[in-house]
Amino acid sequence: xxxxxxxxxxxxxxxxxxxxxxxxxxxxxxxxxxxxxxxxxxxxxxxxxxxxxxxxxxxxxxxxxxxxxxxxxxxxxxxxxxxxxxxxxxxxxxxxxxxxxxxxxxxxxxxxxxxxxxx
Amino acid sequence: xxxxxxxxxxxxxxxxxxxxxxxxxxxxxxxxxxxxxxxxxxxxxxxxxxxxxxxxxxxxxxxxxxxxxxxxxxxxxxxxxxxxxxxxxxxxxxxxxxxxxxxxxxxxxxxxxxxxxxxxxxxxxxxxxxxxxxxxxx
Numbered sequence: 001x002x003x004x005x006x007x008x009x010x011x012x013x014x015x016x017x018x019x020x021x022x023x024x025x026x027x028x029x030x031x032x033x034x035x036x037x038x039x040x041x042x043x044x045x046x047x048x049x050x051x052x053x054x055x056x057x058x059x060x061x062x063x064x065x066x067x068x069x070x071x072x073x074x075x076x077x078x079x080x081x082x083x084x085x086x087x088x089x090x091x092x093x094x095x096x097x098x099x100x101x102x103x104x105x106x107x108x109x110x111x112x113x114x115x116x117x118x119x
Numbered sequence: 120x121x122x123x124x125x126x127x128x129x130x131x132x133x134x135x136x137x138x139x140x141x142x143x144x145x146x147x148x149x150x151x152x153x154x155x156x157x158x159x160x161x162x163x164x165x166x167x168x169x170x171x172x173x174x175x176x177x178x179x180x181x182x183x184x185x186x187x188x189x190x191x192x193x194x195x196x197x198x199x200x201x202x203x204x205x206x207x208x209x210x211x212x213x214x215x216x217x218x219x220x221x222x223x224x225x226x227x228x229x230x231x232x233x234x235x236x237x238x239x240x241x242x243x244x245x246x247x248x249x250x251x252x253x254x255x256x257x
Binding site (some may be wrong): 018020021022023024026027028029030031032033034035036037039040041044045046047049051054056057060064065068069070072073075076077078079080082083086087088089101111112115116117119 | 135136138140143149153156157158159160161162163165166167168169170172173174176177180183184187191196197198199200203206207209210212214220242243245247250253254255256
């Protein structure tokens with residue numbers, strides 16, 4: 001058996017998970033209600049293109065969105081990793097799962113960054 | 120014990136009592152734990168939706184309207200109802216746990232857990248109201 005290493009990067013991923021947990025709890029429910037249900041079902045009017053474009057033209061909006069999106073992705077990566085371990089008992093696939101979950105989150109964050117940068 | 124089973128660090132030789140894969144189905148407490156963990160899938164899905172929304176607006180008015188029309192399909196409404204249930208479950212369980220995760224002291228007195236949970240809920244409602252106001256206009 002190999003000795004457990006003293007330094008661990010676990011607190012780093014946990015911090016991202018925690019920040020993503022707060023951000024997703026604060027921002028996502030209202031966005032799901034508006035874009036997923038209220039607007040398509042006609043309860044409220046969709047924001048017109050001009051105002052959406054104006055809103056996203058502000059670097060502040062895009063910076064905040066980048067933060068929200070990446071933290072949500074890292075939150076998912078951390079939770080989903082442990083769902084696979086505990087729920088499906090896949091502890092023996094640890095390295096593969098770690099690479100797949102955090103890897104997808106990193107790729108997603110990069111895509112979000114490019115999307116906001118090139119808007 | 121089937122011969123093909125390999126012993127590893129996670130499946131030690133001495134301890135062979137198996138755990139069924141769906142151990143979390145039988146008790147509501149366990150299912151709730153797995154459902155809470157699965158709420159993260161809805162969180163990630165909406166992160167992707169937000170990226171696609173920004174890309175649609177960047178592409179132009181036609182692409183934006185096309186993107187918004189996708190939400191009107193019955194499939195999308197169904198998925199969004201499920202997504203809403205999951206993100207609400209995540210938000211409520213998260214804010215209810217907040218007092219346990221952060222214990223705040225003012226001087227020597229500990230701020231009561233209900234106050235901390237209350238502050239989280241107040242922040243949640245304010246943030247939601249501000250976002251609705253920004254998107255829907257005054």
